[in-house]
Amino acid sequence: MDTLKYLSCIPLISLLVWGCSPQNKDEYRVEITAYDYAFQAPAELPSGWITFILNNEQAHKIHELSFARISENITYREYLDEYVGAWEILLEEFQAGEVERSDISERVNELLPDWADGIKYVNARGLVSPGRSAEKTVYLEPGLYAVDCWVKTEDGVIHLVNGMTRPLTITDESTNSPEPSVENIITLKEKEIDVQWKAEAGSHSFAVLMEADSLGNPVHNNIHLIKTEGNTDLNEVNTWMDWYKVGGLRTPAPADFLGGVSTYDAIPGESATYFSLEIDEPGEYAWIVQVPEGEPLRHIFNIP
Incomplete structure (x- = not known):
């Protein structure tokens, strides 16, 4: 075909x-x-x-x-x-x-x-x-x-x-480029997004670390930043990000996505995943980790 x-x-x-x-x-x-x-x-x-x-x-x-x-x-x-x-x-x-x-x-x-x-x-x-x-x-x-x-x-x-x-x-x-050196650290824990970063407008780079489950696998493998509105439903966003849902990842998206990452080769506690994005306006934002068949992990903050 x-x-x-x-x-x-x-x-x-x-x-x-x-x-x-x-x-x-x-x-x-x-x-x-x-x-x-x-x-x-x-x-x-x-x-x-x-x-x-x-x-x-x-x-x-x-x-x-x-x-x-x-x-x-x-x-x-x-x-x-x-x-x-x-x-x-x-x-x-x-x-x-x-x-x-x-x-x-x-x-x-x-x-x-x-x-x-x-x-x-x-x-x-x-x-x-x-x-x-x-x-x-x-x-x-x-x-x-x-x-x-x-x-x-x-x-x-x-x-x-x-x-x-x-x-x-x-x-x-x-490329002869070294591994990135990033001060802003996000650690994905089983029930928490631990964000070591001062939330402010501008360009920001992040290193993402994953904790391991009982089998040594990452507890989570993705994180995304969205700008929320008054009617943004984070559970709906979580469901939409599930590719295996019939309506999953179909455009249009239910939120404004600023960037993020998913990874399949990170070693929990050892290797990091890196991404950068721009926050260009005040308002409410949310870090969100897509969780299959469950409620998402979320970390909500405001940019004045």
């Missing part, structure tokens, strides 16, 4: 920005511009620590950056047709009521190719509403990656199926 129903004609342009930041003067910065539905992004980058800026100011939908390392000896086209194609079929069946949520794992395993276990999502989410930009810093080893947006359209079609995906080759050449 041809997974991509729509291919953007927007040219592929490398947007490398070298510069200084308050945190790290040697960071390697790359801007990726989002459109509905396409990424304008480089095709090749060196390996190491890279700060990706998701510029969503040109789009009219909420978008994200997910990085999937593709199995060795598997092509990008095979990834789209066989791996993403399996999830596309599963999603269609699930939204049509042909598959129950409890049967998703069994059904998708029937659809996925034998090499699917080799696909590693090293970093995901980081939802950014239209008109905003946000950053996250990730470590990418050499290999072939897919840069994807897994948010869905109003009709439940994954954005990457509509063309919001790019291949990215990470070479053996190094």
Whole structure:
């Protein structure tokens, strides 16, 4: 099957920005511009620590950056047709009521190719509403990656199926950038978001640490910042962020997302995940951790 129903004609342009930041003067910065539905992004980058800026100011939908390392000896086209194609079929069946949520794992395993276990999502989410930009810093080893947006359209079609995906080759050449040094620390605990940061307007960078559960796995793997309004329902936001809900991650979003991160490779108590965002107006905000089948973790604050 041809997974991509729509291919953007927007040219592929490398947007490398070298510069200084308050945190790290040697960071390697790359801007990726989002459109509905396409990424304008480089095709090749060196390996190491890279700060990706998701510029969503040109789009009219909420978008994200997910990085999937593709199995060795598997092509990008095979990834789209066989791996993403399996999830596309599963999603269609699930939204049509042909598959129950409890049967998703069994059904998708029937659809996925034998090499699917080799696909590693090293970093995901980081939802950014239209008109905003946000950053996250990730470590990418050499290999072939897919840069994807897994948010869905109003009709439940994954954005990457509509063309919001790019291949990215990470070479053996190094960025020579050190791991970020960030003073603002957020620790995700089982029942608490511990935020060590003075809440104020401006540009801010964060390091996210995860505590471990009894099996040594992270208790949570995501955090997002939203600007709330008087009628913002954080339980509704939590439900919306669940991709496995029939209406989950369908645009439009029920809140204004400023940025954040999800990670699948962080080691609890040892490794951190990094992101940066801009708070540009006064009002009420909330840190929110999406919790499947439960109430979200939340940390509400005000910017005067």
